[in-house]
Amino acid sequence: MIKINLFKKKDNTQVVFRNQKLVLNLELLKTISGKMGWQGKGTREDPIVITGNNIPLKLLFSKSDLFLNIKNLNLTSLTLYRCSNITIENCKIHNLVLNRSQHNTVRNNSIMIVEYLFSRANKFKENGIRRVKNSNYETKHFDVFSYLSIIFGLLLVLSALRDMIAQNVQWISLFVLIMGILITFSIGHFLYVRFQIRKLLPNEFHNNSSISRLKQIFNHGILLEEMAN
Numbered sequence: 641m642i643k644i645n646l647f648k649k650k651d652n653t654q655v656v657f658r659n660q661k662l663v664l665n666l667e668l669l670k671t672i673s674g675k676m677g678w679q680g681k682g683t684r685e686d687p688i689v690i691t692g693n694n695i696p697l698k699l700l701f702s703k704s705d706l707f708l709n710i711k712n713l714n715l716t717s718l719t720l721y722r723c724s725n726i727t728i729e730n731c732k733i734h735n736l737v738l739n740r741s742q743h744n745t746v747r748n749n750s751i752m753i754v755e756y757l758f759s760r761a762n763k764f765k766e767n768g769i770r771r772v773k774n775s776n777y778e779t780k781h782f783d784v785f786s787y788l789s790i791i792f793g794l795l796l797v798l799s800a801l802r803d804m805i806a807q808n809v810q811w812i813s814l815f816v817l818i819m820g821i822l823i824t825f826s827i828g829h830f831l832y833v834r835f836q837i838r839k840l841l842p843n844e845f846h847n848n849s850s851i852s853r854l855k856q857i858f859n860h861g862i863l864l865e866e867m868a869n
Contacts, residue, residue, distance in 0.1 A: 662695065665702045682706035687727070701726065720744060720759075738762060740833070742840055758833055760840035766847045789827045796820030 664672075673680070673688050680688035687707035698717040701708070707725045710718070714732045720741040727745045728736075734752045738744065738759040746754075747765040755773045756762070800817035803810070 662698065663700045663702060664704070666704045666706065669701075669704055669706055669708075680707075680709070682708070684725075687725075740837070742837075756843065758837045760837055760842055762843045764843065764845045764848055766849075768850050769848050770850055786827050786831050790824055790831075793820045793823030793827065797824065 669688065670682070673682070676694070677692065678688050678690050680686050682688045684707050687709045690708060690710045691712045695713060697715055699710075699713075699715060700717075700719040700721065701723050702721045704723045705725055708727065710726065710728045711730050716734045717737070718728070718731075718733050718735070719737040719739065720726060721739045723741045724743040726741075727747070728749060729745075729747050730749065732750045736746070736749075736751050736754045738754075738756040740758045741756075742759060742761040744762045745765065746762065746767060748767065750768045751770070753771045753773060754764070754769055757774075796816050797820035800813045800820060803813040804817075
């Protein structure tokens, strides 16, 4: 990880590059937008406009609900992690990733690959998109796998507790107990996140070209207007 200080020492604010990727979270956006020459206050009426030639080819926005307008950029990678209220327009992007992000707008861009995970209520309008990918975590098959994994985890916990009650406490019983708890809680967390995300409307695709078929992508995206190649 490379840390580059853009300001005076008394400011103690750093912009973080991970593998040449600029990582911006909510607090950092509030701090450096003026320093970077980005106009706007981050409100609906006055969004922060992120543009210019001094921006790396890889951007990651993390946990931000500021109103942002990303425009006129050439990027190899753009990732939104737990973000909302972001508009991306007039950009050329090789790989666009939406992870647990909602209520964002992507319009009038040229994009090679769009990927999303646990992301809904986003709008894609008048883009050129070559490929749309969704994670296996969004498929119905993962639901079956999840429930079976939880049952398996609970069985491990019950088996370990039975041995302990029988005063047959061994290191293997403790190991089985810990594994069962980890499996149950980790898969349960995935299911909880999916349940919360599914309360939102599906992603919408309007007037996107270079897409021959997008309807009901893994039962998670909805195509409102299908365009031929």
